[in-house]
Amino acid sequence: MIKHVGVVGAGTMGAGIALAAARSGLDVILYDVNDTVLRQALERIKTDLKQGVAKGKVPADEVSSIVTRIHPRTNLSDFHACELVVEAIIEDLRVKKDLFKHLETHTKTSTVLATNTSSLSVTAITSVLRKPERGIGLHFFNPAHIMKLVEIVRTRATSESTVAFARSFLHDIGKQPVLVRDTPGFIVNRVARPFYGEALRLLGEQVATHEQIDRILKQGAGFAMGPFELMDLIGIDVNFAVTQSMYDQFFGEPRYRPHPIQKQMVDAGRLGKKTGAGFYTYNDNTK
Amino acid sequence: MAPSASKTSTVKKKAAVYITGESPLVEEYAELGSSHGYTVVVQWNEDRKRDTVYRRSAIVPAGTSLALELTNTDLERKKKNLQKLDRALPPTAAIISSSVTVSASEQATWINHRHRLSGCSVLPSFSAGSVIEVAPTVYTPVETMEVVRRFFASLGKTCEFVEDRVGMVLPRVVCQIINEACFALQEGVSTPAELDTAMTLGVNYPHGPIEWAEAIGLRQVEAVLVALQKDLGEDRYRVAPLLRQMAMTGEWWNKKPQEGS
Numbered sequence A: 001m002i003k004h005v006g007v008v009g010a011g012t013m014g015a016g017i018a019l020a021a022a023r024s025g026l027d028v029i030l031y032d033v034n035d036t037v038l039r040q041a042l043e044r045i046k047t048d049l050k051q052g053v054a055k056g057k058v059p060a061d062e063v064s065s066i067v068t069r070i071h072p073r074t075n076l077s078d079f080h081a082c083e084l085v086v087e088a089i090i091e092d093l094r095v096k097k098d099l100f101k102h103l104e105t106h107t108k109t110s111t112v113l114a115t116n117t118s119s120l121s122v123t124a125i126t127s128v129l130r131k132p133e134r135g136i137g138l139h140f141f142n143p144a145h146i147m148k149l150v151e152i153v154r155t156r157a158t159s160e161s162t163v164a165f166a167r168s169f170l171h172d173i174g175k176q177p178v179l180v181r182d183t184p185g186f187i188v189n190r191v192a193r194p195f196y197g198e199a200l201r202l203l204g205e206q207v208a209t210h211e212q213i214d215r216i217l218k219q220g221a222g223f224a225m226g227p228f229e230l231m232d233l234i235g236i237d238v239n240f241a242v243t244q245s246m247y248d249q250f251f252g253e254p255r256y257r258p259h260p261i262q263k264q265m266v267d268a269g270r271l272g273k274k275t276g277a278g279f280y281t282y283n284d285n286t287k
Numbered sequence B: 001m002a003p004s005a006s007k008t009s010t011v012k013k014k015a016a017v018y019i020t021g022e023s024p025l026v027e028e029y030a031e032l033g034s035s036h037g038y039t040v041v042v043q044w045n046e047d048r049k050r051d052t053v054y055r056r057s058a059i060v061p062a063g064t065s066l067a068l069e070l071t072n073t074d075l076e077r078k079k080k081n082l083q084k085l086d087r088a089l090p091p092t093a094a095i096i097s098s099s100v101t102v103s104a105s106e107q108a109t110w111i112n113h114r115h116r117l118s119g120c121s122v123l124p125s126f127s128a129g130s131v132i133e134v135a136p137t138v139y140t141p142v143e144t145m146e147v148v149r150r151f152f153a154s155l156g157k158t159c160e161f162v163e164d165r166v167g168m169v170l171p172r173v174v175c176q177i178i179n180e181a182c183f184a185l186q187e188g189v190s191t192p193a194e195l196d197t198a199m200t201l202g203v204n205y206p207h208g209p210i211e212w213a214e215a216i217g218l219r220q221v222e223a224v225l226v227a228l229q230k231d232l233g234e235d236r237y238r239v240a241p242l243l244r245q246m247a248m249t250g251e252w253w254n255k256k257p258q259e260g261s
């Protein structure tokens, strides 16, 4: 069993991944650019743990030991003992490549280096490694301490032992892995595209209203949420950016073409729940 | 057309409903109708074991007050079925016809009593849904749509009135999700089982796309996509070759995980 894992970036995803690992008894080095960010991350982790206790998912007497297993650090050389480092920093290829170069020099040659990128090429990020067979994608879902699924993304260079190591790590922290070849959108973001894309086209062609489309897909097909409710929740800007990125990465494949309605909503500042209005309007207390 | 001929009459409980179309849709709707108190007669069905809850008859029985036409794949047969129903039924009897792969308005041009026809969205495996899409044609008066609304309400379904467009809402969205999964599979992105796991755990879909394709039937899924591509004239709806191959052969693709990459 793996004992020491490193997490780079203590944002939404990094904090969730650190919590998932610490809950399963692993020691976590949690790195970010400064102490303030790390302090805030630990506060969020404590809040999440409180909720876990309230829901009966986390035994109350384990909370303090879980927290003490998360070690906030601002120096990359603190990763020297880690067998795995998961990167969860901003979604920017240049910044991620730069970080991977540094990670290689601050870790043992046997350490597996993973990226949590959603929409960038794992191949491109890990291509900067002198030993790209160590590189892999571990795509967690938000909130990472709750969602069971993790996409293991292998590049042409990723070695079998790196894949096996990733599998056993995910098993240890109670996640369900699926193995995916490095292609744009992996499985989930790709196969989910038509749910939004066709719904937007149906709306644009005035086949039905957005409320009707949501009702038909929920009560007719069994989806938990309709596409318009879900776009409002995710953020119409975020959903638009993912679609645009898929479209670009597939060099204009028409199945991924974004819809003018998305851009118009973004132009209008109607981004969904977070701005109080998207396809639906939300009053302050439901924001 | 005489005014009396442009009205359809409300369907009473225990009324006789005649169903034409393909399996397993006819069986699904025959059981649904029977369990809600209708006297159901089906023209043809594959699964003879289920004949206990409804009758089979090639002739439209006298006294039939409503007909369902549930063909999505063979449109020549659909046309023949509709013309036969139009000849056999009194003008006051409504016909509710699946309009997933051909618009209801186009279907109405195949028959004489155009006022009686309404489109609806049916695909195998969705008959338990509590909402159903229905589409009036350019000829359908409100009276016919009221008959349709009450009929589905009696089956426990709320109608959503949508525009009469090929693919409608549910079939277009669900079949494109399946198509995308088949493209991914064909490109060796992952395995069928992992595609299903990813979509049910990652985004909480009610079924994984591959499992869904099997439940709906690949020929049905293919028919929806082919109709969309023809109607909209766009590459976006082209069928994944792997999906088409499966629909033609009925053989599931190689489920063995890829060795290496």
Ligand SMILES: NC(=O)c1ccc[n+]([C@@H]2O[C@H](COP(=O)([O-])OP(=O)(O)OC[C@H]3O[C@@H](n4cnc5c(N)ncnc54)[C@H](O)[C@@H]3O)[C@@H](O)[C@H]2O)c1
Pocket: A008, A009, A010, A011, A012, A013, A014, A031, A032, A033, A037, A087, A088, A089, A090, A091, A092, A095, A099, A116, A117, A118, A119, A139, A140, A141, A142
């Ligand atoms: N939010 C999601 O739903 C989600 C889901 C799956 C994957 N992802 C991916 O996870 C990654 C992180 O996303 P997030 O939502 O947690 O972002 P976030 O903005 O919440 O957190 C990013 C963190 O990285 C830190 N950071 C930025 N540059 C850094 C650097 N050079 N070195 C060290 N730390 C740095 C920031 O200080 C911040 O704390 C992205 O690649 C994103 O695509 C996000």
